[in-house]
Amino acid sequence: MISLSQIHISLQRFPRGSFVCYGETEEANIVPGYRLRKLLFAWHERSFYGNQLKQVHSSRGEGIELSPYMTMDYLAEPGVLLHAKLSWDADVLLMQQAALIYKEALEEGWYMPSFEDWRDGRIGWKLNLPDEKMDQLQQLLSEKRVNETFWRRWFADIVGEMLHQDPDSEISTMWRGLVAGNLLLRTSDPDFDRARAHASWMQEKDWLLAIGWTQDITSYRICVQLVEPYAETYVDGTTTAKDNGADWRLRFIAQDRKDANRIVEFSSAGNSLSGQVPAAWKETMEMSIQAQAERLLRILPQLESEFQVGKINEQLSDDQAWEFLTVWSLQLVAAGISIFLPSWWEELQRLRPQLKAKLKSSVGSRKAMFGMDQIIQFDWRVALGGVVLSEEEFVELAEQKKRLIYIRGKWVQLDPAYLEQIKATMRQMEKKKGLSFREVLEMHLIDSGEQEEADAGQSAKEEEKAKMKVRVELNSSLKTLLKQLNQIKSIPLVERIEGLEADLRHYQQEGVSWLLFLRKIGLGGCLADDMGLGKTIQFIAYLLAMESGSTPSLLICPTSVLGNWQKELERFAPGLNVHLHYGAQRARGEEFEASIQGADLVITSYNIAQLDEKELSGVSWDALCLDEAQNIKNVYTKQSQAIRGLNAVQRIALTGTPIENRLTELWSIFDFINPGYLGTLKHFNHQYAGPIENSEEDSPLLSARVQRLVRPFLLRRVKKDPAIQLDLPDKYESKAYVALTPEQGALYENVVQSLMEKIDSVDGIEKKGLILAALMKLKQVCDHPSLFLKDGVSVGAGAVGTGGARSAKLERLLEMIDELRSDGGSCLIFTQFVEMGHLLQARIAQERGEPVQFLHGGLSKAKRDALIARFQDATLPAEERCHIFILSLKAGGTGLNLTAANHVFHYDRWWNPAVENQATDRAFRIGQTRDVQVHKFVTLGTLEERIDEMITRKKGLSDQLIGTGENWVTEMSTGELRELFALRREWMEK
Numbered sequence: 001m002i003s004l005s006q007i008h009i010s011l012q013r014f015p016r017g018s019f020v021c022y023g024e025t026e027e028a029n030i031v032p033g034y035r036l037r038k039l040l041f042a043w044h045e046r047s048f049y050g051n052q053l054k055q056v057h058s059s060r061g062e063g064i065e066l067s068p069y070m071t072m073d074y075l076a077e078p079g080v081l082l083h084a085k086l087s088w089d090a091d092v093l094l095m096q097q098a099a100l101i102y103k104e105a106l107e108e109g110w111y112m113p114s115f116e117d118w119r120d121g122r123i124g125w126k127l128n129l130p131d132e133k134m135d136q137l138q139q140l141l142s143e144k145r146v147n148e149t150f151w152r153r154w155f156a157d158i159v160g161e162m163l164h165q166d167p168d169s170e171i172s173t174m175w176r177g178l179v180a181g182n183l184l185l186r187t188s189d190p191d192f193d194r195a196r197a198h199a200s201w202m203q204e205k206d207w208l209l210a211i212g213w214t215q216d217i218t219s220y221r222i223c224v225q226l227v228e229p230y231a232e233t234y235v236d237g238t239t240t241a242k243d244n245g246a247d248w249r250l251r252f253i254a255q256d257r258k259d260a261n262r263i264v265e266f267s268s269a270g271n272s273l274s275g276q277v278p279a280a281w282k283e284t285m286e287m288s289i290q291a292q293a294e295r296l297l298r299i300l301p302q303l304e305s306e307f308q309v310g311k312i313n314e315q316l317s318d319d320q321a322w323e324f325l326t327v328w329s330l331q332l333v334a335a336g337i338s339i340f341l342p343s344w345w346e347e348l349q350r351l352r353p354q355l356k357a358k359l360k361s362s363v364g365s366r367k368a369m370f371g372m373d374q375i376i377q378f379d380w381r382v383a384l385g386g387v388v389l390s391e392e393e394f395v396e397l398a399e400q401k402k403r404l405i406y407i408r409g410k411w412v413q414l415d416p417a418y419l420e421q422i423k424a425t426m427r428q429m430e431k432k433k434g435l436s437f438r439e440v441l442e443m444h445l446i447d448s449g450e451q452e453e454a455d456a457g458q459s460a461k462e463e464e465k466a467k468m469k470v471r472v473e474l475n476s477s478l479k480t481l482l483k484q485l486n487q488i489k490s491i492p493l494v495e496r497i498e499g500l501e502a503d504l505r506h507y508q509q510e511g512v513s514w515l516l517f518l519r520k521i522g523l524g525g526c527l528a529d530d531m532g533l534g535k536t537i538q539f540i541a542y543l544l545a546m547e548s549g550s551t552p553s554l555l556i557c558p559t560s561v562l563g564n565w566q567k568e569l570e571r572f573a574p575g576l577n578v579h580l581h582y583g584a585q586r587a588r589g590e591e592f593e594a595s596i597q598g599a600d601l602v603i604t605s606y607n608i609a610q611l612d613e614k615e616l617s618g619v620s621w622d623a624l625c626l627d628e629a630q631n632i633k634n635v636y637t638k639q640s641q642a643i644r645g646l647n648a649v650q651r652i653a654l655t656g657t658p659i660e661n662r663l664t665e666l667w668s669i670f671d672f673i674n675p676g677y678l679g680t681l682k683h684f685n686h687q688y689a690g691p692i693e694n695s696e697e698d699s700p701l702l703s704a705r706v707q708r709l710v711r712p713f714l715l716r717r718v719k720k721d722p723a724i725q726l727d728l729p730d731k732y733e734s735k736a737y738v739a740l741t742p743e744q745g746a747l748y749e750n751v752v753q754s755l756m757e758k759i760d761s762v763d764g765i766e767k768k769g770l771i772l773a774a775l776m777k778l779k780q781v782c783d784h785p786s787l788f789l790k791d792g793v794s795v796g797a798g799a800v801g802t803g804g805a806r807s808a809k810l811e812r813l814l815e816m817i818d819e820l821r822s823d824g825g826s827c828l829i830f831t832q833f834v835e836m837g838h839l840l841q842a843r844i845a846q847e848r849g850e851p852v853q854f855l856h857g858g859l860s861k862a863k864r865d866a867l868i869a870r871f872q873d874a875t876l877p878a879e880e881r882c883h884i885f886i887l888s889l890k891a892g893g894t895g896l897n898l899t900a901a902n903h904v905f906h907y908d909r910w911w912n913p914a915v916e917n918q919a920t921d922r923a924f925r926i927g928q929t930r931d932v933q934v935h936k937f938v939t940l941g942t943l944e945e946r947i948d949e950m951i952t953r954k955k956g957l958s959d960q961l962i963g964t965g966e967n968w969v970t971e972m973s974t975g976e977l978r979e980l981f982a983l984r985r986e987w988m989e990k
Helices: 033-041 068-076 090-108 115-119 131-141 148-165 170-181 192-198 204-211 279-299 318-334 345-350 391-398 416-432 437-455 476-486 506-520 535-545 559-572 591-595 606-611 613-617 638-644 664-673 681-693 699-713 742-759 764-783 785-789 808-822 834-848 861-872 913-920 943-953 967-971 974-981
Strands: 007-013 019-025 054-058 061-066 086-088 111-113 125-127 220-227 248-256 263-266 272-274 354-359 378-384 387-390 404-407 410-413 470-473 525-527 553-557 578-580 601-605 620-627 647-654 731-738 827-831 853-855 884-888 903-906 932-939
Touching: 007 033, 007 090, 019 033, 033 054, 033 061, 061 068, 068 090, 068 148, 086 090, 090 125, 090 131, 090 148, 111 115, 111 204, 115 125, 115 204, 125 148, 148 170, 220 279, 220 318, 248 279, 248 318, 263 279, 279 318, 318 345, 318 404, 345 410, 354 416, 354 437, 378 391, 387 391, 391 416, 437 470, 437 476, 437 699, 476 699, 506 525, 506 535, 506 647, 525 535, 525 664, 525 699, 535 559, 535 620, 535 647, 553 559, 553 606, 559 578, 559 601, 559 861, 601 606, 606 613, 606 638, 613 638, 638 664, 647 664, 664 681, 664 699, 681 699, 731 808, 742 764, 742 785, 742 974, 764 785, 764 808, 764 943, 764 974, 785 834, 808 827, 808 834, 808 903, 808 932, 827 834, 827 913, 834 853, 834 884, 853 861, 903 913, 913 932, 932 943, 943 974
Parallel strands: 007 086, 354 470, 525 647, 553 601, 553 620, 578 601, 620 647, 731 932, 827 884, 827 903, 853 884, 903 932
Antiparallel strands: 007 019, 019 061, 054 061, 111 125, 220 248, 248 263, 263 272, 354 378, 378 387, 404 410
8 A cells, every 4th residue: 555645855964975865754754765765766767776776774764875976866857756745855955956067067077176175185076167057056055054065075976986987988087097197196195295295386277287187278388497607508509608797597488389499588577588489379478478487486486586576586696596406496397397407417416526536656666565554645636527626626616615616618516515525535534644555455346346336227325325435546557456456367377386296277377376466465365266176286386486585384274184285295395394383292482483494384273373372473474374264264263363363474365165154254264364454343244244144135236345345365266167177077966865763753853842842931042052952953863863862872982882773864874885885986974973973983884894984073183194095095905995984074074185985975964055065075176087976865854854945945145155054043933943843754764
């Protein structure tokens, strides 16, 4: 049954902008939404006859929700059921009239973005009606039943919804293009508020023009030109004579929009100065120039004449011209005003003053010692743009306190900040009375590298820009010297060396010549050739070729290679008088100097160098050489400090691994060979090591800088370099994967569980110690249970204990040894645990029935030499030879020549590729005639496998720049440690 009761219709606006339509009967009952939808929208096509409208509930009851656009569309032409008895709220009747105007405005395009809303920080829309329509709307607004804000907000919401609902329409496409291309419209952009604040000078017409809503329809654009006082050049190509007393000037230019070369110049008063004014321009020219002048003064009120209100002061002082070039012109361009600046300005603002030290022609011309601290005399030069000034000329110009100066046919800028930096740098240098050779070298290396980076598109860090750099202008002598430092091929090769019982390879000749060249100029060097390339013979040849002084040279090396050095010296330089300072019977105290009389070379160990620091420091050595120089990588140890305190004419470092774990190890070696060259350790850590090792954004640039600095004093060649032409056999590396036995698995999990129970209750150094201890235990478990439990291994006696079946790793090693021995092969086996070495020695000897050797730090020098000779000497009877050689990684990983081996086993991993490669190269070096097989054991399911995967994936910044070690594990979180240490039981033996 249809009710004939009258229904009153009202609308309520929600804060989000939509409207809710309510129907109320004469009895004050709210009409249900479904019924209201049928009554009001049965004929409304846009809402799909009411089916697309939602019913909502509010404090007033149930209603129908309408969007702003849907509200306008319905009220402009409401269609209701014929039998419906409706009455409309007075506000709704007003909205019906407004809806008609709004709908027509949308159809006719009578609307525009709201400048008032934009000033309040949002994007809105407003009506732009013809006069008669505006009068009609104003009469409607005069009813005052609904406030003006309501009407503006409703229309803005209607336009916003229209643009969203019809994205393919012409207006929507245009608007998206304007928003994307103009920061002034992107309210979500973080810089929107700042851009709006900078454009506070705008009026509505300026803003509409700036956002692209309106266009300047004239056939020309008004531009502003800054004209320089000297050699005035106008945009039409004409020039005037120089007028040194004239000010800078502003000119207005009318430029054809279609032909940029068609221009006419004007003053702000509108009077033509040059050029033929097209007839079509004359009618609007004066008005356009006046409008642009007013706009210019809104942006830059500083330009207003103090004598004429509203007029531009066309004459600018030097300071004002500088402001115009650096600040004001940018503001005008941001406002859409075209600017003509002097042609030289773009290039000039890219240039920064350069302070140059021009070395005097006599520097470096004598064949005298330089040394890092040699003071070099120079004259100052200041480069401003393309103009180079002497120190006197620069001081004279700086006293004028001008920003821009015309000199020698060019403009130069004198920024006070840069001038002060130049003066401060000069004063600092004057205190030192010159530059040291170290400073000259560092400046030259960094400057040349940064030029390469600039050419490649790289830029310096922002903090570097604030620092005035001194660029060195080398004379011909130093150019030659530095070329030789950077290009070893340019160093003359040493001829045949008297007393050398060997023929040097070409690259070895270059190495000897390089060391001698560094000696001549008083500098040290690091010979960092790959293991096996003959660093030993190069140093021996250097000793024979150098002009010896009155005192001997000193060689410090690990104890394990003392015998090796003696043998090599006897073989290659029998004429050298070599004195071994080692053993309990060595000369001490006053007897020491007498013992080395007549010696050409004194050899000692690192340990003795520390113990006998007093004796060794009392001699000024001719040359001081460190073999395996990574032994002084920790600068704070007593051993390192004792060695650094020794005096020598030249310092040399020999090492195949200048970096094992950290970049500071490279600093330590360089601070030995050339003290102070890389600055203090604190400076090096802050400037280079920290950012590079932490993989900061600029680490590639810093790595390249470090490489440039060290390249002149670090000679590094690798075996596989085609230029070396060694024709070495190949080296094949493989992983030997093994599983844990059930016993090992149980022990492994117990260690991990114990660590996890304690880890959260400790921190700092105690936590690190706990983690490192757990790492050591887990390694031991993976090697052999007895190594961890100490249940059957007597370190001294090397007892077998309960056998090897408890360790899959040991069983696999035995199988591989059987295989290689059947082919006549020999092997080296490296382990970091002395106890494991004894266990391996006993078990392998028991299984193989042949001699097995073990070299470790507890052996005397004589015993070590005997073991090496027994392994290497092919002339020994077969029953006396030993083909299986176990070595502790620390005692046997460096310096030894063990080319009799063609297999290398890394039984347990040091987790440092550099150290492992160094150990491998005991066999893979000059003298090796067979292919070398390298086997690295990895226990599956354990931290050995995970860390091996991490190291394999790790990509360093450059070869030999950063190694890996174990300390990084201590920085992991508890969760990361649990994941790293957790045992994956699928790999355990069943």
